[in-house]
Amino acid sequence: MDKVNIKKLAAELNLSAATVSRALRDSHEIGAATKARVMEMARKMNYVANPSASNLRSHKSKTIAVIVPEIANSFFSQAINGIEEIARAHNYHVLIYQTHENVEAENAFIRSLLSGRVDGILISIASGTSESRNYKDVLPVLPLIFFDRVCEDIEAIKITTNDYQSSYTATKHLIENGCKKIAYLKAIDHTPAGKNRIAGYVNALKDSEILFDERLMIDTRSEQENVELIKNLLQTQKPDGLIASIEELSLPCYYACRELSLKIPTDVKIISFSNLKTAGILNPSLTTIAQPAFEMGRTAAGILFKILNRKEVELNQTLVLDSELVVRDSTQNLY
Amino acid sequence: MDKVNIKKLAAELNLSAATVSRALRDSHEIGAATKARVMEMARKMNYVANPSASNLRSHKSKTIAVIVPEIANSFFSQAINGIEEIARAHNYHVLIYQTHENVEAENAFIRSLLSGRVDGILISIASGTSESRNYKDVLPVLPLIFFDRVCEDIEAIKITTNDYQSSYTATKHLIENGCKKIAYLKAIDHTPAGKNRIAGYVNALKDSEILFDERLMIDTRSEQENVELIKNLLQTQKPDGLIASIEELSLPCYYACRELSLKIPTDVKIISFSNLKTAGILNPSLTTIAQPAFEMGRTAAGILFKILNRKEVELNQTLVLDSELVVRDSTQNLY
DNA sequence: CTGTTAGCGCCTTCAG
């Protein structure tokens, strides 16, 4: 049936397989007339090159891999969206792997990709990953670019968000909208991202000459407990602004306010970090710091293709993208 | 460096390449002792089989393709999540393609996949696609399974959601919570899904002996216009329940109620179809009919692997999955 | 500008 290969094409055209191959790859050493003839016959015969054969010979898979903790996480799905778009423009294919935060799985994926299946890897590492050895083994063999969840102790290309700036902006926004006592709900504060967010908050206060009060910065736990923690915070400290340092903290804020009959944003204004640009749309009372997932995907992929196309690329750089403040009525009184 | 191939492995072991190959593939005609020896050396030498070579020879790519309109759409990203999970369990790789609803792109993807790059395809078709010819060309060559956005006029395996049942359940839920005048906001009513949703609504009313009033069923347009349309509906018809037949209609409902100072759920109860199970978490006042995206991905992939493993599969079946009613305080008064 | 030759790395006969 369909087994049209380059030989049959060549036979049909009274040419050698090599010539046909060259014509199809648009080589400069083939005449325009011949190329046209070949192209037309290829279309007519429904010829599609066998990628395995061509990879085997040329050592180019025209494929890249994306490794993320979770596809359905909106942040990563948006990033993949950006990656796919760039890959498409380069006529590349995209393989997807999710680690579910499992370091073993991540290593297995990486190892299996060292066999020539892909020309490059984009990775957002599993949170448990500390061993940078696995990544170091890859670097000499295959371009490997980190995005969002980057590996710290390794010299490589990394794309991250500007957590410090995001948090600073969020805090400033609340201050500019009249908040005097802004509380900060901590989370993931052992990660670089978490630390930077805290620093942004603290420095924004300082720059506005508001005294940092550590009673306004509380630790968080499970969703159930958080509602109580936040209620307690609201009652004892009476803040007029809340910063939820991760998306998961926004709902407890909402519930706590509701249980205390505090009106948002009249009594308390809320800003939440979020992976979802639409979070504020789904919940109209939620202002968010939306992470630039799509742009991150595009950027990471863009750099990878520069490398694959042998462009000059600084191989030990960290690119920092800014988040976007999406304002809803949780911080500004609309009437 | 790493170019350790089967020959080098064989040389190291004083065996022939053929024997090593068989041992690695766990062939029954190799002694257990030899197998163990080979396996260990393979691990020691960091041997990874070259997939191109083995595909070329064996005509198995160990890869499947997923074609969807948009990755970042939460429905599809969840579906992909499910697909990846099943693929993983079968040691398969997953290629992702997004069409952005572009039929040309979709055809190009499909054509390019006919070359042996993948062993099967899972597809959710672009909305503009009507030509079933392209798909028909694939079926004899490669397993092709439709999910969610299926092609109607073709004999193939299809997985869909139960739009009729979902809508029926939603309507019944509102009725059970005291609604007497339930309005229905139409959308995508030219698609099978849209039609079935309307039918579910109408029949649920009928079964509860509520007269269907066509003034309660309105067409929708852009988000801006929808707020006005819904406001008008609320003012002239005074419904006590609203059904948003797609996710994008939920926010206009919210805004319209707010502008008219109608309390949710006291004055009006709302249910929205949604791709996002978490929609009701992000927006606590929103009850949703959540589509079973993850399950759909798992199901579609499961059937594909049955086919790939030569299990008996009915090749012209349509599987219908149920949506899930996720209740929040938009329909039930909590205090 | 085109043809011939020789593999890429693996798997699958066919012989032992």
Added chain:
DNA sequence: CTGAAGGCGCTAACAG
């Protein structure tokens, strides 16, 4: 149970 030989479809190197 193991080895030797050949070829999957394509492309790179070398000739003309």
